[in-house]
């Protein structure tokens with residue numbers, strides 16, 4: 001039991017248990033073992049954190065210059081780099097993701113988020129509009145207390161993607177990480193407080209979404225909510241925040257198409273589709289879970305994809321050779337399995353996977369599932385149109401560009417798409433007609449942090465990234481001076 005960590009809230013610079021004393025067990029999906037106890041925070045805990053953030057916003061923090069805030073963000077990035085191995089181990093244990101992924105992507109990106117927004121505010125500029133007899137200049141000011149709510153799939157990566165721009169623009173924050181993955185958020189809070197930062201600027205409150213998360217969204221002193229999570233939760237968050245006219249960013253679910261034309265570079269398209277389908281056990285909002293392939297190459301493509309999926313090494317996330325680790329929980333695995341069963345009932349063929357690997361006694365109580373490919377499923381079926389959020393892809397065949405676009409756009413979601421073709425005109429034409437916030441051509445998840453990130457339709461409202469984040473986390477004020 002000595003390995004079970006006690007995680008506390010970070011409120012006003014202090015580490016505290018929940019006021020009522022209740023805790024939640026945090027289980028690792030790698031072996032099903034309890035690894036931590038976190039506070040089960042309620043309204044009173046959230047109110048204390050929001051009050052600390054409000055006091056900090058009006059205090060010394062408001063005197064910090066942009067350059068001082070940029071230096072702080074760089075210092076946080078340095079701390080993350082210095083603790084990269086520790087943070088990667090925590091993330092892998094807590095989430096089930098392969099350690100090599102946490103080391104290559106999650107933790108470096110968390111540091112990069114802080115460095116990026118440090119650079120962004122150092123180089124930011126204001127607008128000036130002159131008119132006959134007057135001049136306008138526009139400044140951006142901090143909003144106040146920012147409420148940040150993040151999911152379990154990329155815990156530190158997504159939390160820092162919100163904390164960094166919020167602090168960059170001079171806000172104070174109250175963050176509610178997913179109760180399934182609290183470890184790196186808690187460690188980040190400690191690392192930040194090893195630096196000189198006024199208490200209450202960064203607060204982290206753990207607990208359940210329906211309790212702590214809801215309390216954060218409904219609190220009148222929180223002026224802005226940045227939420228990343230599922231579409232159903234996003235709708236509830238919007239319903240609570242909208243009547244109070246809070247600034248709201250919603251980054252929600254996806255059912256993203258990977259569209260492979262016959263003129264694509266075949267090997268690159270297979271490799272890209274595999275990566276888009278199964279990275280992080282298919283638990284990335286951007287994952288390409290619907291693969292649309294032009295009929296003339298479909299047999300060969302499916303065979304190559306299936307062969308590659310079977311080669312993926314499923315198992316212990318702490319093994320540096322593992323490609324596919326554990327899903328977030330055994331409960332989530334059951335949900336994913338129910339979709340595989342649904343796909344079968346809807347007429348699909350489980351061409352590979354669909355079952356749990358036998359990894360031996362120690363790991364068999366973890367949440368593992370083999371990469372699964374469903375073929376022959378109608379493109380309107382539920383298993384082909386609803387977000388599964390696991391290592392499951394369905395492959396569908398199209399005759400021509402028009403049919404590919406109809407299939408691609410024929411879902412409620414509109415987050416991203418990837419298009420594989422060597423025909424430049426087609427790449428432009430198809431990209432222009434896709435109802436998604438982001439399109440990748442001949443690649444997937446290639447990120448430039450300056451570009452707008454976000455979705456259309458039920459994938460969300462608003463954009464994050466670069467100046468879009470800086471604008472979201474601030475209010476513009478125009479000053480008109482008569483000359």
Ligand code: NAP
Nearest residue numbers: 150151152178179208209213214229230233251252253285
């Ligand atoms: P989720 O269940 O919607 O939860 C997201 C966060 O919201 C968690 O911290 C959750 O807390 C909290 N929450 C739950 N109910 C709440 C409420 N009533 N008020 C306020 N907060 C509440 O999503 P998830 O299962 O963690 O994550 C998977 C989903 O996130 C997928 O749909 C995926 O596509 C989406 N996602 C989207 C993006 C994007 O950028 N578009 C990125 C990553 C993930 P608890 O966990 O404690 O319940």
